[in-house]
Amino acid sequence: MCLAIPTRVIALLPDGQAVVELGGVRKTISVELVDDLTVGDYVIVHVGYALTRLDPEEAEQTLALMREAGIDTAGVAG
Amino acid sequence: MKYVDDFRDGEIARGLAAAIAREVEPGRRYAFMEFCGGHTHAISRYGVTDLLPPAVRMIHGPGCPVCVLPIGRIDQAIQLALDEGVTVCSYGDTLRVPASEGLSMLRARARGADIRMIYSAADALALAQREPERQVVFFAIGFETTTPPTALVIRQAAKLGLKNFSVLCCHVLTPPAITAILDSPEVRDLGIVPLDGFIGPAHVSTVIGTRPYAGFAAEYRKPVVIAGFEPLDVMQAIRMLVRQVNEGRAEVENEFTRAVTEEGNLKAQALMAEVLELRSEFEWRGLGVLPNSALKIRERFADFDAEARFGLRYRPVPDHKSCDCGAILRGVKVPLDCKLFGTVCTPETPMGSCMVSSEGACAAHYTYGRFRDIPVTAA
Amino acid sequence: MKKTYIRPLDLRHGSVDLSHGGGGRAMVQLIGEVFGRAFDNEWLRRGDDGAVLPAPAPGERLVMATDAHVVSPLFFPGGDIGCLCVHGTINDVAVMGARPLYLAASFILEEGFPLAELARIVASMAAAAKAAGVPVVTGDTKVVERGKGDGIFITTTGLGALPAGRELSGANARPGDTVIVSGTLGDHGMAIMARRENLAFESEIRSDTAALHGLVAAALAAVPQTRVLRDPTRGGLAATLNEIAQQSGVGIVLDEAAIPVDPQVAAACEFLGLDPLNIANEGKLVAICPADAADALVAALRAHPLGARAARIGEVIADEHRFVQMKTAFGGRRMVDWLAGEQLPRIC
Structure with missing residues (x-):
């Protein structure tokens, strides 16, 4: 449920609007639910509204944790 | 696609699959419920099941707002459009849901009802502003994820003093549904459904944070791992749940740290509290009437409450007698156990809630997993 | 006798009205000035009810396909309903393995549809047909009252020649393919x-x-x-x-x-x-x-x-x-x- 996607803010517009981008596709959304955004921030968008920021550092850490699982395997297998 | 493709990487998936297989204790079985349809969808669409050891069983939960929307609510929306001549707007997902008398919102449109598909709550408000001669009702559904935009447009409509805009509010809450499952006799007393933990909601949790799940860990002794909706997130969450079970822990852990914090989106929460309040009870398709499980529009904003404006009364409509959706939603049965599955109940002609949206347990199995039910011989 | 003067269609600001489908002079004018001019070929010039076409080469068979086109919006990035209705039918004939030869086109126009848009769509159709080397040899136009159509519907039918011995079908797939x-x-x-x-x-x-x-x-x-x-x-x-x-x-x-x-x-x-x-x-x-x-x-x-x-x-x-x-x-x-x-x- 609750289809939402991570997008990058590429322009802030008046009236709580912003243009976000994913994979070269741009859409104007509302950012009224998230304060203090700047261009370049990543936000998670649901039904045309940014719900929250996406934290790039946390994303990298999560991916690193996932990759470690594979490295463990290699160690065991080798 | 940054932060999308990264979490769909097949090579990392293989590593995680090996890690899960390694960490599963011999002879032990693990049954986890993914509450959300988003997780169900990811598991089905990416074939996550094929990467899990046989000892891990995933139970598909009720977390799809379209699936749990009772027939009586859709009837209300259709009644507004057909009898009151109102323009009813809703998200694409709701338009196909079967209602009484063989109708759905799409079929009602074929009978002349003015029903519009919208992508965003803002579209409904814009329509009301653009066409002041029409009464526009936004048929608002969804969990906590979808609720803040609804609250926002109600507040905006009040600020604009719109006279032709109202909302049929059918927003529901996640924690009461999880409680209902944990309190069901099959899980609690009879032990028919072994439930070792939950994968907690992704985008709901961006709004409500991780705190509301603490009770499930503490009171019911069930581990909860909040996880993103990408397939790697699901696998990582399963690995974290397996570890909790192995170590005898029952905690709320957060796999989706890139988007979910402990407190959630406070601005969105404040907005919801300003505009909406708890309903004492609400009927869920498949789960029955649950106390304090949904939201209604506050008295202050009654002018924008379609139930008040049009004097709507709720009339419950039972599901088909043979429909096993309730049992499937609680993990007691799987889709194949249901007599109707794949015979009279298909995605084209859904009878029960689990077949209604592509995220329901039955629809996901029908659309993505039917081949698993039969042996397939390779060329 | 005075020479008959017919005011040319206002292709910039005019719009379709019921007379354009009524069988009178207005219809003839629309067909001549919009369709005839754009699709111009020996068959249409004859002005008969149908097109007389040569038989295929000995051993060849005919393939016929038809496709109704309703699309919203009518103009979209990369094309419009005009080129789409030519391509779609040519493709249905082509995937049967046949060489597309001729097209027929019928138009259902809604009263009030701008003639400028019609002309643009027809020009796009004509250009697509010309580029493909498949002429539109016959056609028909009807006009429906406002509110009873969605601007324009176009149905195209294609005729192609299938060489002897060629058998393509969705029923032919075999394990291992x-x-x-x-x-x-x-x-x-x-x-x-x-x-x-x-x-x-x-x-x-x-x-x-x-x-x-x-x-x-x-x-x-x-x-x-x-x-x-x-x-x-x-x-x-x-x-x-x-x-x-x-x-x-x-x-x-x-x-x-x-x-x-x-x-x-x-x-x-x-x-x-x-x-x-x-x-x-x-x-x-x-x-x-x-x-x-x-x-x-x-x-x-x-x-x-x-x-x-x-x-x-x-x-x-x-x-x-x-x-x-x-x-x-x-x-x-x-x-x-x-x-x-x-x-x-x-x-x-």
């Missing part, structure tokens, strides 16, 4: 959706609408033993492959990682919760051929400008249940089913 597509999937449907009210997003996605008979000819010249050709239009690749599996009584297993999808189409699908395999194409081929001819077929497709991104995407298997399955790039398996009902953007 290779499944090939001629390029990226979902471009047309997504280009349309990008322009729909409420869904509007900005992208460089363009419809892939194109006449495929040249590509088909190249493919069949290289691999005459090709068994199935289809153009995966409505319902996308998923619908086409399920049709073939049903007709042939086989299963199909796809390799997701090999299926070409434009990155912007993939991203738009994320926004709308859609699957590119369900989205319409108007300039793509699905081909099924024996495995030992697959390399030659892919090479022949890639050598043509319309097949530059051709790829082998799966194989045909024996499966009495006729399922289309896919090995996901993630490492699992799933079914690729028909679309259930109308394709609607999802929020959940």
Whole structure:
């Protein structure tokens, strides 16, 4: 449920609007639910509204944790 | 696609699959419920099941707002459009849901009802502003994820003093549904459904944070791992749940740290509290009437409450007698156990809630997993 | 006697009215000034009720296909209903293995439809027909009252010649065969959706609408033993492959990682919760051929400008249940089913 996607803010517009981008596709959304955004921030968008920021550092850490699982395997297998 | 493709990487998936297989204790079985349809969808669409050891069983939960929307609510929306001549707007997902008398919102449109598909709550408000001669009702559904935009447009409509805009509010809450499952006799007393933990909601949790799940860990002794909706997130969450079970822990852990914090989106929460309040009870398709499980529009904003404006009364409509959706939603049965599955109940002609949206347990199995039910011989 | 003066149609500001379909002088004028001028050829010039066409070469058979076109919006990135209705019917004839020869076109116009738009659509049709070398040899026009049509509906019918001995059919797929597509999937449907009210997003996605008979000819010249050709239009690749599996009584297993999808189409699908395999194409081929001819077929497709991104995407298997399955790039398996009902953007 609750289809939402991570997008990058590429322009802030008046009236709580912003243009976000994913994979070269741009859409104007509302950012009224998230304060203090700047261009370049990543936000998670649901039904045309940014719900929250996406934290790039946390994303990298999560991916690193996932990759470690594979490295463990290699160690065991080798 | 940054932060999308990264979490769909097949090579990392293989590593995680090996890690899960390694960490599963011999002879032990693990049954986890993914509450959300988003997780169900990811598991089905990416074939996550094929990467899990046989000892891990995933139970598909009720977390799809379209699936749990009772027939009586859709009837209300259709009644507004057909009898009151109102323009009813809703998200694409709701338009196909079967209602009484063989109708759905799409079929009602074929009978002349003015029903519009919208992508965003803002579209409904814009329509009301653009066409002041029409009464526009936004048929608002969804969990906590979808609720803040609804609250926002109600507040905006009040600020604009719109006279032709109202909302049929059918927003529901996640924690009461999880409680209902944990309190069901099959899980609690009879032990028919072994439930070792939950994968907690992704985008709901961006709004409500991780705190509301603490009770499930503490009171019911069930581990909860909040996880993103990408397939790697699901696998990582399963690995974290397996570890909790192995170590005898029952905690709320957060796999989706890139988007979910402990407190959630406070601005969105404040907005919801300003505009909406708890309903004492609400009927869920498949789960029955649950106390304090949904939201209604506050008295202050009654002018924008379609139930008040049009004097709507709720009339419950039972599901088909043979429909096993309730049992499937609680993990007691799987889709194949249901007599109707794949015979009279298909995605084209859904009878029960689990077949209604592509995220329901039955629809996901029908659309993505039917081949698993039969042996397939390779060329 | 005074010479009759007929005021020319106001193609800039005028609009269609009921008299344009009424059988009187206004209708004749519309046909002459808009359709006749654009499609001009020896058959239309005769002004008869039908076109007299030469018989096909000895041994050849005729292939006929028809297609009704309703599209909203009428003009979209990469094309419009005009070129689309020419390409669509040419492609239906071409994927039967036939050489498209002639088109017929019938128009249902709604009262009030701007003549400027009609002229633009007809010009686009004429240009597409000319580029394809397939003339529109006969046609018809009707006008319906305002509110009883959606601007313009166009039905095109195509006639083609099928060489002796050539048998292409969706019923011909055999276990062990290779499944090939001629390029990226979902471009047309997504280009349309990008322009729909409420869904509007900005992208460089363009419809892939194109006449495929040249590509088909190249493919069949290289691999005459090709068994199935289809153009995966409505319902996308998923619908086409399920049709073939049903007709042939086989299963199909796809390799997701090999299926070409434009990155912007993939991203738009994320926004709308859609699957590119369900989205319409108007300039793509699905081909099924024996495995030992697959390399030659892919090479022949890639050598043509319309097949530059051709790829082998799966194989045909024996499966009495006729399922289309896919090995996901993630490492699992799933079914690729028909679309259930109308394709609607999802929020959940």
